[in-house]
Amino acid sequence: MQGIQLPLGLHIRTSVASDKAFLEKLHHAVRQDLQWIDAEKDLVETIVEMQLKAQTQSYSEQFPNAMYFIIEKQQQPIGKASIDFSHDLVHLIDIAFIPEARGQGFGKAVLQALQQCAAQVAAPMLLSVEQQNQVAKQLYQSLGFATEVVQPPYERMIWYPPALRSFSQNMA
Template sequence: MQKFTPPKGLHIRPSTSSDKPFLEKLHRLVRQDLRLLDADEDFIESVVEMQFRAQTEGYGAQFPNAMYFIIEKHMEKIGRVCVDFGVNELHLIDIAFLPQATGHGFGRAIIQSFQYCAAQSGLPMSLNVAQDNPAAKRLYLNLGFMVEAIHPPYEELRWYPPAMTAFVAVS
C-alpha cells in the first residue's frame, strides 16, 4: 500500500475536554432523526442529550482502549472519529461530520488514513455500517471492505491490507 497523503488542510487530532461543546453540537446535527419525535422541544432535547451520554458511555464500556479524534479542515472542526487500536485489528467505531462537511471526500480520506495505519501494522480494519445507510456502505465497499457478517440493523465489514489478502484467502 502506498503512503497516504491527506488532502491539504485536513487533519485529525486527539479530542480534549474543550471539544465537548462541538461534540454535542455535532451529535445534535447528526441525530436529526430524533427531531421527528411527536413531542415538545424540551423532551426532544432531553432525548438528544440522553442519546449523547449513552453513546459516549457505551463506547467507553465496549471499547475501553478507544481513541477519540477531532477532524479539522484548515483548523476548523468539521467532524469526529473514534477508533479502537486492538491487538488483532483496527476497528473504526464511529465517524461523523457536520452536514456542510459531507460530500467532499473527507470521510474517504480519514478512512484511508486509518487503512494506511492498519497496513503499516499488518492489521485488518473492521467497522459496522447501518443497513439503512447505503451511501456509507458503498464508500466502504469502494475502499476495499468486504461484508463479513450481517447482524440487523448493522453489517460488519472488514478490510485486509494487501499483504494479508493472500494469507486470509488461504486460511
C-alpha cells in the same frame, strides 16, 4: 496516526474536553431522526442529550482503549472519529461529519489514512454500518471493505491490508 498525510487541508487531532460543545452539536446533526419526535422541544433536546451520554458510556465500556479524534479542516472541527487500535485489529467505532462537510471526500480521505495505519501494522480494519446507509456502504466497498457479518440493523465490514489479503482469502 502520526506520519500519515491527509489531503484536502484535513488534520486529525486527539479530542479534548473543550471539544464537548462541538461534539454535542455534531451529535444533534447526526441524530436528525430524534428531531422528528412529536414532543416539546425541551423534551427532544433531553432525549438527544441522553442518547449522546448513552453512546459515550457504551463506547467506553465496549472499547476501554479507544481513542477519540477530532477531524479538522483549516483548524475548524468538521467531524469526529472513534478508533480502537488493538494489537491485531483497527476498529473504526464511529465516524461522523457535520452536514456541511459531507459528500466532499473528507470521509474517504480519513478512511484511507486509517487504512495506511492498519497496513503499517499489518492489521485488518473493522467497522459497522447501518444496512440502510447505502452511501456509506458504497464508500466502504469502493475502499475494499467486504461485509463479514450481517446483524440487523447493521453490517460488520472488514478490510485486509495487502500483507494479509492472501491469508484472509485462503481462510475463506
